[in-house]
Amino acid sequence: MISKVYHIPVMLKDTVNGLDIKPDGTYVDLTFGGGGHSKEILSRLGEGGRLYSFDQDLDAQKNARPLKETYGTSFTFIRSNFRFLKNWMRYYRVKHVDGILADLGVSSHHLDVGERGFSFRHDAKLDMRMNQTAKLKASDVLKNYTEKQLAEIFYLYGELKNSRKLASIIVKARANEEMETTGQLTELLKPYLSYDREKKDLARVFQALRIEVNGEMSALRQMLTSATEILAPGGRITILTYHSLEDRMVKNLIKSGNVEGKTETDLFGKNKAPLKAINRNVIMASPEEVQVNPRSRSAKLRIGEKWQR
Ligand SMILES: C[S@@+](CC[C@H](N)C(=O)[O-])C[C@H]1O[C@@H](n2cnc3c(N)ncnc32)[C@H](O)[C@@H]1O
Known part of the structure; x- marks a missing residue:
């Protein structure tokens, strides 16, 4: 089932303006989704202009x-x-290429279509694969990972303070009962979450599992390194992130040229970073945008430009 509105693009103008598009340039949208950012890029291209758009999801391909x-x-x-x-x-x-855009994470479509298993709002199989042909599903993670591995995922990717407790509940429960659906996982964890944070913490548990299932951190690391290499001098990279781990990697890349944030200097002590930040402070969505598109609330936009050395 395809939801009516696939995805509302976040900070559309700011993100595409950040690319400083030349009509005959070559651009890459790494996260096509519903195509909102891609359409805007295409509308600014003229003769000789090219756009390559990526997405691993079969629904996005349609x-x-x-x-x-x-x-x-x-x-x-x-x-x-x-x-x-x-x-x-x-x-x-x-x-x-002259510009690269990435709008990370899942689309609204992923969260809205119950059977994809990304959201606790629907009872469905614990799937969570963005690439429907990939092997690992969320149910496999919950079934096969050790308690320590689960705790690490919840702590690192969900920033959950009670990560060890949640991991131990899952490991105890899976010895006696199946954990195949979002409903089963939600019902299991609910009693251990404080009432006023229940939805937020469940969202973090689901986010952590999704990041693991899709190998999001390693894909981001690899992509950021490649992106810096293939950008032409003066080329731009604009990236929208939705949680602090992603943002830290992007911030480090723009500041130092690597996701770890290690500053490298030349013989004269000059910073060798290949990019410079275009926006000193991270760009956030306006209150008006947040009101019509709540997803934009957690978005952070960073823009980098390759030095013309
Ligand atoms: C936030 S949505 C992008 C929405 C898009 N900007 C729009 O305006 O509709 C992110 C998309 O990126 C895709 N995606 C996330 N990580 C990916 C990866 N590592 N490789 C390819 N596609 C990825 C997801 O499948 C999803 O469709």
């Missing part, structure tokens, strides 16, 4: 078809994980 019909060879959709950015650019014989 959204790309009308754009292919309208824009022909100016637009290429690539159904793949964006961790393979460099390989795909090599495949299309693209050496450098």
Whole structure:
């Protein structure tokens, strides 16, 4: 089932303005989703302009078809994980690009369509794969990971203070009962969550599992490194993040050229970072946007530009 509105793009103008689009330039949207950002980029391209859009989700691929019909060879959709950015650019014989945009995480579609298993709002199989052909599902994580591994995931990816407790409840419960559905997981954990934080903490548990299932941190790390390499001098990277781990990696990349934030200097002690920050402070959605699109509340936008050395 496809939801009516697939996804409302977040900070659409700010994000695409950040690319400083040249009509004949080559651009990459790493997270096509409902195509909101891609459409805006395409509308600013002219003769010779190219857009390559990635998404690993089969449903997102369907959204790309009308754009292919309208824009022909100016637009290429690539159904793949964006961790393979460099390989795909090599495949299309693209050496450098003028801009790269990423709007990380899941789309509203993922959360709205119950059977994808991303949300505790619907009772469904614990799936949570963005790429429906991938092997690992959330139910596999809950079934097979050790208590220590589960605690780490909840702590690192969900920032849950009671991560050890939640992991131990799951491990005890799975010895006696199946944990196949979002409903079963929610009912199991609810008694251990404080009433006023119940929804927030459940959202964090689900976020943590989803990040693990989709290998989001390792994909982001690999993509950010490749993105810096394939950007042309003066090229821009604009990234929307939705939780602090992602934002830290992007911030570090722009500041120091690597996701760890290690400053590297040349013989003269000058910072060798390949990018410079375009926005000194992170850009957040306006209160008006948050009101119509609550998802934008947690979004942080960072823009970097490759030095022309
Ligand atoms: C927040 S949505 C993007 C929404 C889009 N900007 C729009 O305007 O509709 C993120 C999309 O990126 C995709 N995605 C997330 N991580 C990915 C990855 N590592 N590789 C490829 N696609 C990914 C998801 O499947 C999802 O469709």
